[in-house]
Amino acid sequence: MTDRTAELVAERELAPEEIAAALAELGLAVRAADADTIERVYLDTFDGLLHAEGLTLRWQRGQLELLPAGRGDIPFAAAACPDPAGPLPVAQLSPGPLRDALHPVIDVRALLALARVRVHSTPLAVLDALDKTVARLAVETPALVSGSGREALLRPRLRLAGVRGYERELALVRDRLSGALGLEPAGATLADEAVRAAGGRPEGTGAKVDVALDANERADAAAAAVLSRMLEIADDNLPGTIADTDSEFLHDYRVSVRRSRAVLRELKGVFPPGELGELRAELRWLQQVTGPSRDLDVYVLEFDATRALVPGEERAELEPLRAVLGGRRLVARRQMVQELRSPRAVGARARWGSMLERLVALPGEDRPDATAPIGELAAARIRRVYRRMVRMGRAIGPDSPAEEYHELRKQGKELRYLLELLGVPLFDAGVVKPMIRALKGLQDVLGRHQDREVQTATLRALADEVSALPGGPACLIAMGVLVDRLERDAAAARAEFADAFASFASAEQRARVRKAFGA
Amino acid sequence: MSIVLATYNIKGGVGKTSAAVNLAYLAARGGHRTLLWDLDPQAASTFLFRVRPKLRGGARKLVRMHAPVVQQIKGTDHDRLDLLPADFSLRHLDLALDAFKRPTTRLARVLESVTPDYDYVFLDCPPSISLVSESVFEAADALLVPVIPATLSSRTFEQLEELTGDDTSGGPVQVLAFFSMVEARRALHRGAMARLREVHHLTMLGAAIPASEDVERMGDERNPVAVFAPGSIAAVSYEALWWDVQRRMRAGR
Ligand SMILES: Nc1ncnc2c1ncn2[C@@H]1O[C@H](COP(=O)(O)OP(=O)(O)OP(=O)(O)O)[C@@H](O)[C@H]1O
Numbered sequence: 001m002t003d004r005t006a007e008l009v010a011e012r013e014l015a016p017e018e019i020a021a022a023l024a025e026l027g028l029a030v031r032a033a034d035a036d037t038i039e040r041v042y043l044d045t046f047d048g049l050l051h052a053e054g055l056t057l058r059w060q061r062g063q064l065e066l067l068p069a070g071r072g073d074i075p076f077a078a079a080a081c082p083d084p085a086g087p088l089p090v091a092q093l094s095p096g097p098l099r100d101a102l103h104p105v106i107d108v109r110a111l112l113a114l115a116r117v118r119v120h121s122t123p124l125a126v127l128d129a130l131d132k133t134v135a136r137l138a139v140e141t142p143a144l145v146s147g148s149g150r151e152a153l154l155r156p157r158l159r160l161a162g163v164r165g166y167e168r169e170l171a172l173v174r175d176r177l178s179g180a181l182g183l184e185p186a187g188a189t190l191a192d193e194a195v196r197a198a199g200g201r202p203e204g205t206g207a208k209v210d211v212a213l214d215a216n217e218r219a220d221a222a223a224a225a226v227l228s229r230m231l232e233i234a235d236d237n238l239p240g241t242i243a244d245t246d247s248e249f250l251h252d253y254r255v256s257v258r259r260s261r262a263v264l265r266e267l268k269g270v271f272p273p274g275e276l277g278e279l280r281a282e283l284r285w286l287q288q289v290t291g292p293s294r295d296l297d298v299y300v301l302e303f304d305a306t307r308a309l310v311p312g313e314e315r316a317e318l319e320p321l322r323a324v325l326g327g328r329r330l331v332a333r334r335q336m337v338q339e340l341r342s343p344r345a346v347g348a349r350a351r352w353g354s355m356l357e358r359l360v361a362l363p364g365e366d367r368p369d370a371t372a373p374i375g376e377l378a379a380a381r382i383r384r385v386y387r388r389m390v391r392m393g394r395a396i397g398p399d400s401p402a403e404e405y406h407e408l409r410k411q412g413k414e415l416r417y418l419l420e421l422l423g424v425p426l427f428d429a430g431v432v433k434p435m436i437r438a439l440k441g442l443q444d445v446l447g448r449h450q451d452r453e454v455q456t457a458t459l460r461a462l463a464d465e466v467s468a469l470p471g472g473p474a475c476l477i478a479m480g481v482l483v484d485r486l487e488r489d490a491a492a493a494r495a496e497f498a499d500a501f502a503s504f505a506s507a508e509q510r511a512r513v514r515k516a517f518g519a
Numbered sequence: 520m521s522i523v524l525a526t527y528n529i530k531g532g533v534g535k536t537s538a539a540v541n542l543a544y545l546a547a548r549g550g551h552r553t554l555l556w557d558l559d560p561q562a563a564s565t566f567l568f569r570v571r572p573k574l575r576g577g578a579r580k581l582v583r584m585h586a587p588v589v590q591q592i593k594g595t596d597h598d599r600l601d602l603l604p605a606d607f608s609l610r611h612l613d614l615a616l617d618a619f620k621r622p623t624t625r626l627a628r629v630l631e632s633v634t635p636d637y638d639y640v641f642l643d644c645p646p647s648i649s650l651v652s653e654s655v656f657e658a659a660d661a662l663l664v665p666v667i668p669a670t671l672s673s674r675t676f677e678q679l680e681e682l683t684g685d686d687t688s689g690g691p692v693q694v695l696a697f698f699s700m701v702e703a704r705r706a707l708h709r710g711a712m713a714r715l716r717e718v719h720h721l722t723m724l725g726a727a728i729p730a731s732e733d734v735e736r737m738g739d740e741r742n743p744v745a746v747f748a749p750g751s752i753a754a755v756s757y758e759a760l761w762w763d764v765q766r767r768m769r770a771g772r
Pocket residue numbers: 530531532533534535536537538559563644645646699700701728729730731732734735736737738
C-alpha cells in the first residue's frame with residue numbers, strides 16, 4: 001500500500017539509466033517495467049469547485065477518476081465514461097460512488113475538459129539488496145495536446161511512491177535523485193500545469209466581486225473599479241450563457257447586470273447624466289431579455305423539489321408539466337441567445353466598458369458626487385436604503401397586498417448589493433456581517449413568498465398547454481394540488497415575516513446602523 | 520469489517536505457507552486491501568515476499584502494543600498487499616501472550632488495531648498446538664486447512680474438531696479444508712480423496728492444489744506462482760481455491 005508520495009520536476013528529459021546510476025551509489029537497483037503512453041483529460045467546473053476542494057478529476061482509458069490531493073495516484077472513485085469532449089453535467093454520469101462524491105461539490109455546474117495531455121511513462125521499481133521493492137518511481141514525459149492535436153512538451157516529472165514500512169528508503173531516494181539530477185519538488189500538479197499551459201486557470205473563474213476599496217478614494221474611481229469587475233464577470237459568463245454550458249453562467253451574468261444597475265442607481269451622482277440614462281436603459285433591457293430563461297431554468301432545476309410538495313400519488317401525474325417547462329425553456333433560450341448576439345447587446349457592452357474607462361477623466365460639473373470620498377457616499381446610501389426598508393416594513397401587515405412585500409424585497413436586494421459591494425470593503429465587518437445576516441433572513445422569507453406567488457401564476461398560465469397533452473387532465477388535477485400547497489407555503493412565509501423583520505429592524509440593529517453609517 | 524483467514528494444520532510441510540502467500544496475493548490482485556501476518560518464527564512467508572525477518576522489539580513488544588502495530592507492517596512488491604513480518608522472536612509468542620489475563624483473546628486485540636485498513640487478513644500459522652493456535656482460532660473467521668490425501672488424514676479432522684469445538688467466543692471457527700500436494704495419478708491419493716470428500720463434504724472444498732514444481736519454485740522466485748508462472752496448473756488451482764473460499768465466506772455472512 002502506498003503511504004507517501006512525492007513529485008519532482010526536471011528541466012530536461014530524464015533517462016531511466018541516469019536514475020539507475022544515481023541510485024546504485026545507495027546500493028539500490030532499479031528495474032524498469034514496460035513504458036506506456038496514455039491520453040488523459042483534466043476536468044473541473046468553470047469556477048474550479050473541485051480545485052478548491054483539493055480534488056483532481058481526470059479521464060483516461062475510458063474512465064473518469066477522482067483523486068484527492070497528496071495521496072498519490074490512487075483514485076477514490078471512478079466510473080466508466082466516454083471521452084469527455086463537451087460539458088458534462090453530473091446528472092449525466094452513471095449512478096455510483098463517483099457521482100455521489102461529485103454531486104455535493106459541483107451541484108448544478110457542468111464538468112469541462114480543461115486540458116488534454118499525452119503522458120509517456122516508464123514505471124521503475126527501486127530494489128534493495130534482497131531484491132525487494134522499497135519504492136516505486138515513474139518517469140513521466142507529459143505533453144499538452146491542443147484542439148488541433150498538436151503536442152507541446154511540458155516539464156518531465158518523476159513521481160515517487162513509497163512502500164509501507166520503507167519510509168526511510170523513500171526519503172533517501174528522493175534526496176539522492178533531487179541532488180544528482182537537479183530535480184525540484186513540483187510546485188503544482190500536472191493537472192494545474194497542463195491547465196495553465198492550455199491558457200486556463202486551474203483555480204477556475206470565479207464570480208466574486210472582491211474589489212478592495214479605500215474609504216477616502218474618489219467615489220467615481222471606486223464606482224468604476226467595482227463596475228469594471230462586474231463587467232468582467234458578465235464577460236466571463238456570456239459565452240457559457242449562450243452555449244448553455246450550465247445554468248450558473250446565466251445566473252452569474254444576470255447577478256452581475258443586476259448589481260451593476262444597483263450601483264448605477266445608488267451612486268448616480270458620479271456619472272454623467274446623459275450616458276447614465278442610456279446605460280441604465282440598456283442594462284434594464286439585458287435584464288429583461290434574460291429573465292424568462294432564468295425563470296425557466298429555475299423551474300426545471302427545482303422541478304423535483306417543488307413536486308415533492310404534493311403527496312406521493314400525485315407526483316407522477318405532474319410529469320407532463322416537466323415536458324412543457326422544458327419546451328418553454330428552449331424557446332425562451334433561443335430568443336435570449338438571439339438578443340444577446342444582437343448588435344444592440346454588442347453596442348451596450350461596448351458603451352458600458354467605454355464609460356467605465358473614461359469615467360474618472362470626464363468633466364465634473366454634471367457629476368456632483370464624483371470626487372466625494374466613497375466612504376461617505378456609501379454610508380449615506382446604506383443608511384438611506386436601510387431606513388426606507390424599516391419604514392416600508394413597519395407598514396406591512398398580514399393582509400397587505402403582495403406588491404408591498406415585493407417592493408420591500410426589491411429594496412432588500414438593493415441594500416444587499418450595497419452592503420456586499422461597498423459595505424464589506426469599506427466598513428467594520430463587525431457591523432456589516434450581522435447586518436447582512438439579518439437581511440438574508442428577511443430576504444429568504446420575502447423571496448419564498450414571492451417565488452410561490454410567481455410559481456402559482458405560472459402554473460395557472462400553463463394549464464391550457466398541459467391539458468392538451470396525453471395525461472393532461474390528471475396532471476391538471478395534480479397541478480391544482482400543487483397550487484394549493486404553494487399558496488399555503490406563501491401564507492406560511494407571510495406568517496414568518498413579522499419575526500424576520502423584527503430582527504432586521506430591532507432597536508439594537510438600528511443603533512448599530514446609526515453608529516456605523518451615521519444618522 | 521475485514522475477513523480473517525488462517526492457514527492452519529497441526530502437521531508441518533503440508534502447504535500452509537504456500538496457500539497463504541498465493542491466496543493473499545490473489546485477494547490483493549482482486550482489488551482487496553490485504554494483510555498477511557506471518558506468525559511462524561521460521562518466517563517462510565516473510566522470506567517469500569522478500570522482506571527482512573525483523574520485528575522491532577520482538578514478539579513481546581508486538582503483543583503489548585506499546586507502539587502502533589502498523590509501524591511493523593511492510594508493503595510487499597504487490598499493490599494492496601502488506602505483510603506483518605515474522606522473526607525468530609515469535610518462538611516466544613506463547614509466553615508473550617500468556618502474560619495477559621485472557622491470553623487467547625490478545626492476538627485478536629492486536630489484530631483489531633490494524634483490521635480497519637484491510638478487507639482480508641491472512642494468518643500464516645506455525646504447525647503446532649499451542650496458545651498461538653488457540654488464539655488464532657479465536658481471531659479467525661475461518662481456518663483454511665491443507666490436507667494431503669492419505670489414509671491417516673482423517674485424523675486431521677478429528678483433531679481439529681477437538682481443538683476448535685469448545686471455542687466459546689462465538690461458536691466454533693469455520694473450517695474449510697482443501698487437498699494439497701495432490702498427485703492425481705496415484706490411486707492412493709484418489710482413494711483417500713474420495714473417502715474424505717464423502718465424510719467431510721461440508722468442510723472439504725472442491726478446489727485442490729496439485730503437487731507441482733511451480734509451487735516448489737516459489738522459494739527461488741520469491742513470488743506467488745501467478746506472478747512467475749501465470750496460467751500454470753498451480754496458478755489456476757490457487758485461483759479456483761480462492762474463488763471457492765470467497766464463495767463460502769459470502770455464503771456464511
Ligand atoms: N502443491 C505443492 N506442490 C509441490 N510442492 C509443494 C506444494 N505445496 C507446498 N510445497 C512445498 O512443500 C514445502 C512445504 O510447503 P509450505 O511451506 O507451504 O508448507 P507449510 O505447511 O507452511 O510448512 P510449515 O509447516 O513448515 O510451515 C515447501 O518446500 C513447498 O515448496
